[in-house]
Amino acid sequence: MDENETDNSDKLLGEINALLRSPRPATGKVKAKRPEITLHQLRIFWAVAHSETLTKAAKQLGLAQPSLSQQLSKLESIVGTRLFDRRSNQMTLTDAGHYLMSRAETVLRNMRELEDGLTQFSGGQRVTVRLSGINSVLRVILPAAITAMHAKFPDVDFDIQENAPGDVLELLYGRRVNIGLVASSSVAQASVGFLQVPIVDDPMVLVVPESLDLSNVRVPARDLRKGQRAVLNQSIQFIFGTQHAKRVEDWYDQMLPEHRVAAQCRSFEVAIGLVRAGLGVCLAPAISTVAGAGALDGVRLYKVQSPPRHIVAMVPSQYRRLEPYSTLLETLQDVGASFVAPTLEATPPFLDRPALNDL
Template sequence: MERPELPLPQLHAFAVLAEELHFGHAAARLGIAQPPLSQQIARLETKVGHPLFVREPGRVALTPAGRELLPAARRALAGLADGLAAARAVGSGRAGRLRIAFSASLALTVLPGVLGTFRERYPGVDLDLREMTTAPQLDALRERTIDVGLLREPPDDDGGAGPLGFRTVLTEPFVAVLPAGHPLAGRRTVDVAGLADEPFVLLPRPVGPRLYDRITELCGTAGFAPRIVQHAVEWQTVCALVGAGLGVSLAPAGIRRLRLREVAFRPVEPRSARTRVAVAWRREDRSPLVANLLAAVGGGGEDRAGGDAGRTEPGAS
């Protein structure tokens, strides 16, 4: 990069003297003695090749060359000030662009609170939000196409040695998703074992392997393997298919907020069965934007969907 022809300290001294039109006052404002100020102006005039000030007893005035230079000097100084302010804002995480992926069901639970808190604290940050299921989020983090993920049932973090970090944001119980006219819809709670003979509608395993396994494990503990007749990528679609009579499902409790007329949501037994929501990031990422988002997320909370909250899973971190 080429060195600027006119050093900024000289431009600053010139702009202050142009405002004060008095060497003593300008020197005091700059916090320097008058001789160094005179030297700065003399060096600048040498670079320009013309006098910038008329110096007469009791009078200092701009020359035509000085009047021509002054607007450019002010623009240069203002541009530097703006650049410094922008650099400080980005360096502190108060500005910049943060790419956040989230599982669709989290728009019903944790996402609004996280985004609201972050936006309140850092209104100058541009948020790039991307709806994405768990497995693609993990790939996107590794490929550096997102900065942070909010997902369900993250993989094990290898004791903190893996490239991705995970922090529990909340855990929430499961609910049975039933057609509104189903006999079990009249109960306050549903034992998972009571769904053994029902056809199931579930997410396909590749989009969320750990959650899929968590649900099938819940069924296995109740003594049966779910008979899956239909898959759907989004929980809203799962619930719509249940409402159409294609089967039943087990889902995170936050899904109740969909409020579908054709669907009944009932807490399940055992109540200890819960699903984990976590924030994920690259451990090596030292971005202040990511650090600020993690601070806004917090962690370790209980169900925020209301209703059947329970204790956070032991050992959640």
Template sequence: MNIKQIKAFLAVAESLSFAQAAHQLHLSQPALSLAVKGLEDSLGGKLLTRTTRTISLTPEGDALVPIARRLLAQWQDAEDEMKQRFALQLGKISIAAMPSFAGSLLPKAIQQYHQRFPNIQIAIDDVLSDMVVERVANNSVELGVTFEPNQAEGLTFYPLYRDEFIAILPQGHVLAEQTELTWQALLAYDFITLQRPSSVRTMIEKSLKDAQIDLAVAFDAHQLTTVVRMVSEGMGVAVVPATCRQQIREQGVLERPITHPTIERTVGVICKPRSMLSIAAAAMLDTLVDAYAHTQQ
């Protein structure tokens, strides 16, 4: 049973005329008859009774009419929905983004996308960088924004920009007069950072280990917003991705370049190969790349 056969049967059942039904469907009468016969053969019995002058429905044919109408309506609804999805007039996408990006830069891209495609729903999940990759890999989301992973088998990474880590200090701190800070100078004070297993914490620890610098952590927190808040309250100093600048400025915290060593990492979009993305997700990927690729934060 297929949709062509359903349409043929319903046209004949409603008009009780093969000639009228054939005209309505723009088919020849032999083609229409063949479609109805194919439906009868697939179902296992007669749906119509024909004499030389009249056509009538068998009891089974009469029972099929409301079912056929529902099937045809559902088919039309499905066809309309898919056309809307391909035209970006309907759909939903899910994005996982590390908090530093989700809370600062992502809203700009979301706004641009929404202006172009107002009927596409967007769900945003702000999670730690490592979890972004995991959620894309297990199909929980279509797109992720994160630091470039060391390994991402089966996934594609689209670089956006290089994010350099910066030092942040509370207002009035004794290091505030310096235009650039070294790790040795910064670590003379209580240091605040993210809890393990965050990628930010991992990058800081690895970079300092390579530079043979001991890291003593006074406080750690689960979110970068909490780290910035603790610094603003004078509890210590921290090093965070420059993507956090908006939150830093909102909290009135000072920022300074940090060297010896510098830490930087590429931020980008990670996803399945483009051919596997929905039309809506592919359009969002293009929006993110157009908004941020090759720009310095």
């Protein structure tokens, strides 16, 4: 960030506070200085405006909710008007809130770029890279990327958090992490204000118990025994959002029309564990089936006609060119490009047709 951008940030914050200052009275008395808006208060204001509830905003910022509410009330007191309309646990911006938001976002963005840019002058001090992502990517892709990165930046350390995609977004918006590793299909494009750096394409597979051989099955009702059909028609579904859950449900309805939902999980690893126990079958990304140097034992992995999920690194735009983040992004891409999926068996004949909707 250049000097003009820094000056603009300082100017905007100064203008916000200048608008709030009342003219001094024409008396000999010295009036107490009116409190000024702080960056901390602007960050709280921004987080509340982008969260559904105060509870989520507090979690995002790592603050106790009473402390957050107190700071928000203090900000409204300084401004002299309400910034939010509060209606049954929902908070919407008032006209004054919208006015402040347009300027606060510029101030916070410039300050973030300033803080991040100063890391290059850390003088050998340790830099902590904060990441959040989904389990499978943190287990399979990230370790090799960190190993490669340490060859160039041996003093960098990492703060790594495993989270669901929605929580990863909240942490990014709240500036609690620098990089998020998620599937692009798991986040709404319109709500994302970050670069999406492609890391790896992860094929979808049908995971079944090892004892369930589907290689020559054309008509399950004819080619499988009763017990085998029962297992095949027990679906163990992973869901992380309404849209994805609907797409998964549609896939099972089209490909396994006699199935029933045996379990719904928030983790592919849990779903696959249930499959290994012989409790049903699961549609899952190939990376989630990796254990150590190969695939999990006790299961078979079948190809399905479905597009892969696209794993991306979500980052604020300045990190694309700022070290050590740019090198980490490059190493993540290198590891993703060299990733080899576990051995997959050919698509069973009865599934060898495209689904109507992509997953």
